[in-house]
Every structure is written in structure tokens, then in C-alpha cells.
Amino acid sequence: MMKPEPRLIDGFEYYVASLSVQLGCRQQKAERATISKPERISAVLEAIVSTFGPWTAHNIALTEQIITRPDGPTQQWRVDFFDSIIRAAGRSPKSLLDLACLEGLFAIEFARRGLTTVGIDARDAHLVKAEFARSTLELTNCRFIRGDVRSLPIEIGNFDVVLAAGILYHLDFPDCVKFLRDIAVVSNDLLIIDSYFAYEDVHTSYVPLSDLKYFHFEGRAYRGREIVEYADPKSTGGNPWGSIDSTRSVWLTEEDVISALSDRGCRLIERQFQSPSSKRAYPDRPTLVFKRTIRDAPDAEEILTRRSLTAAEAFG
Known part of the structure; x- marks a missing residue:
């Protein structure tokens, strides 16, 4: 089976809808056969699952009858939750960046709602699934990029909404601090962070926690677990x-x-839990909403320069 081949466009690795190349002869046979579009979609979905494994998180409706994760719980309520946050802030954004997008749910669903979206992830399996859903839904206002969120290339541009759902708490130190600095730069307006955080009075979570410790980076102390x-x-x-x-x-x-984030010109405007049951079960995982208030925040020029160099190294 051939590995998916990204196409370079403006310095990015975009996963394109050439599934006959990505998935080999099974897709080619499906395209040649005189079968209906739903049957063809099902055949390609089956081939993807056979090659890359089943969808692990995102249940995306491809047709009225075909969904990517039929036996799994729906995640649509999370899309609605983030959408309600955006609307509550009184915003009508035109663009959204989905960081560590997994199988593409948020980028796809907000594209269906009219935004221009970009999803970025480092894993090929996630990107193939995301691109398959995007191409099946014929969303021309959505793109997926293969990349590391710890080193966002400068060419990615700026977005009205930057969504970091479930990624910050998977980063080591000082990558987590650099990540916050970088996403502040690419945000035009709203920055939404859905994450676990460390608290003095929370000693247990869904994984074991260390004692609260001090970490140091660039002359500043941070606390965490x-x-x-x-x-x-x-x-x-x-x-x-x-x-x-x-x-x-x-x-x-x-x-x-x-x-x-305040040091980078982003002011906290909202703090919510995704549901009352979520607050009871996961009191250490609120969603924080920031508004970009200062475009030329401290160190912005240095950050942009560093990101540009990183992109140049990554793409030659």
C-alpha cells in the first residue's frame, strides 16, 4: 500500500483528494465499478479503515446514512458548544484554525457553517481521514495541513478564531509556553483553549498528577504538574x-x-465548562476564551521571525 503523498502548495503539505493514489487498487476498482455514490463512499471508507484503522474520535456525517464512526458517540455537541462561545462573544468570524485537528471534525463542521478553515495535524492517519471527509463533502473552503503545532509555519497566516481543543495538555515544557506565544500571534480576534490545567486544590484527574512544581523558561517561573x-x-x-x-x-x-497570554495581548473574556456533568467529572478542564486586544504585542516581531525560520527549515 502506498503512503499518502502530500502536494506542496505555497510551502505547505496539503492532503489532496487523490484517494486512488492514496488507497491503491481498492479505490480504483470502486471508481471503475458502476455503483452509486453512497456505495462508492462506503467502499473508500472501508479501504481507509482497513489501511489506517477506524476513526478514533470524530463522528462526521458524510451522507444521511453514512457516518465515519457509526458505533461511537457523536461529537456534534462539542461543535455546537464552541459555536455558542463564538456567538456569545458577539462575533461573526470568517476564518478558523483548528490546531491538532485529529480527524478534522471542527475544521469540517465550521466550514459547513461558512467559515474558511484550516486544520493542522502531525499524523498521516488523521489527515487521510480528514481529507476523505472534506473531499466527500466537497468543501472547498476547508484545508488540512501536515505539521507540528509546536512549530507553526509563518505562511499559515492569521485567523479570526484559533481553536486549541485538547492539545495544550499534551505538550511538554517549555513547548507549552512557546505554543501559547505562537497561537497568540496567529489570532486576529478569538482564541479558544479547551484543556486540562493544574490547580493547587485538584490532586486527582483522569491520569495521575505529580506535585505542583516550578518550571523556568526565559527568566520566568511557571507552575504546573x-x-x-x-x-x-x-x-x-x-x-x-x-x-x-x-x-x-x-x-x-x-x-x-x-x-x-495576557503578556501577548490576549485578554480572558469567558470561562466555561462544556456541560454541568463535565464540570462535575472534570473540574480541571474548563474552556478559556481570549480576545486579542493588542495586535503588536511584546515580542511579536521576534516570534514571527523565529516562526519564519522554522518554516524555512521545515520546507527547505
């Missing part, structure tokens, strides 16, 4: 929802995240 991403270094990257290459992550305190 260490989390084991992979107990066995040989299994690093094996969890499709976990870190791609680190055995450890660091959950920063909510206070330090707010302070770090």
Missing part, C-alpha cells in the same frame, strides 16, 4: 490522541496560562 504520556519510551507516539514524541507533558496552572 508533570503528566506521564508514555510509561514505556518505546511506545512514544503510539496513542493517536497523545503526544507524538514526548514521554511527558506539563499541565500549566490556569493562572499562568492566562498571564502568559
Whole structure:
């Protein structure tokens, strides 16, 4: 089976809808056969699952009868939750960046609602599934990029909404601090962070927590808790929802995240839980909403320069 081949466009690796190349002869046979479009979609979906495994998280409706994860719980309520946050802020955004997009749910669903969206992820399996859903739905206002959110290329541009749903708490230190700095730069208006945070009075979570510790970066102290991403270094990257290459992550305190983004011109305007039951079950996972108030924040020029160099190194 051939590995998916990205096409370079303006320095990015865009996954295009050439599924006959990506999926080999099974897709070619499906295209040649005189079968209906739903049957063809089902055949390609089956081929993707056979090659890359089943969808792990995102249940996307491709037709009225075909969904990507028929046996899994729907995630549409999360789309509605983030949409309600945007509307409550009184915004009518035109663009959205979905960081660590997994199988593409948020980029796809907000594109269906009229926004121009970009999803970025580092795993080929996620991107093939996301691109298959996008191409099946014929969404021309949605793109997926293969990349590392810890090193956003400068060419990615700026977005009215930057969505970091379930990624910050998978980053090690100081990557988590650099990540906050970088996403502040690409945000034109709203920055939404759905994440676990460290708290003095929360000692248990869905994973074991270390004691609250101090971490230092560029002359500043941050508090947080260490989390084991992979107990066995040989299994690093094996969890499709976990870190791609680190055995450890660091959950920063909510206070330090707010302070770090405030220093970059982003003001906290809302703090919500996704539901009352979510607040009871996961009191350490609120959703924080920031508004970009200062375009030329401190260190912005240096950040842009560093990101540009990173992109030049990544794409030659």
C-alpha cells in the first residue's frame, strides 16, 4: 500500500483528494465499478479503515446514512458548544484554525457553517481521514495541513478564531509556553483553549498528577504538574490522541496560562465548562476564551521571525 503523498502548495503539505493514489487498487476498482455514490463512499471508507484503522474520535456525517464512526458517540455537541462561545462573544468570524485537528471534525463542521478553515495535524492517519471527509463533502473552503503545532509555519497566516481543543495538555515544557506565544500571534480576534490545567486544590484527574512544581523558561517561573504520556519510551507516539514524541507533558496552572497570554495581548473574556456533568467529572478542564486586544504585542516581531525560520527549515 502506498503512503499518502502530500502536494506542496505555497510551502505547505496539503492532503489532496487523490484517494486512488492514496488507497491503491481498492479505490480504483470502486471508481471503475458502476455503483452509486453512497456505495462508492462506503467502499473508500472501508479501504481507509482497513489501511489506517477506524476513526478514533470524530463522528462526521458524510451522507444521511453514512457516518465515519457509526458505533461511537457523536461529537456534534462539542461543535455546537464552541459555536455558542463564538456567538456569545458577539462575533461573526470568517476564518478558523483548528490546531491538532485529529480527524478534522471542527475544521469540517465550521466550514459547513461558512467559515474558511484550516486544520493542522502531525499524523498521516488523521489527515487521510480528514481529507476523505472534506473531499466527500466537497468543501472547498476547508484545508488540512501536515505539521507540528509546536512549530507553526509563518505562511499559515492569521485567523479570526484559533481553536486549541485538547492539545495544550499534551505538550511538554517549555513547548507549552512557546505554543501559547505562537497561537497568540496567529489570532486576529478569538482564541479558544479547551484543556486540562493544574490547580493547587485538584490532586486527582483522569491520569495521575505529580506535585505542583516550578518550571523556568526565559527568566520566568511557571507552575504546573508533570503528566506521564508514555510509561514505556518505546511506545512514544503510539496513542493517536497523545503526544507524538514526548514521554511527558506539563499541565500549566490556569493562572499562568492566562498571564502568559495576557503578556501577548490576549485578554480572558469567558470561562466555561462544556456541560454541568463535565464540570462535575472534570473540574480541571474548563474552556478559556481570549480576545486579542493588542495586535503588536511584546515580542511579536521576534516570534514571527523565529516562526519564519522554522518554516524555512521545515520546507527547505
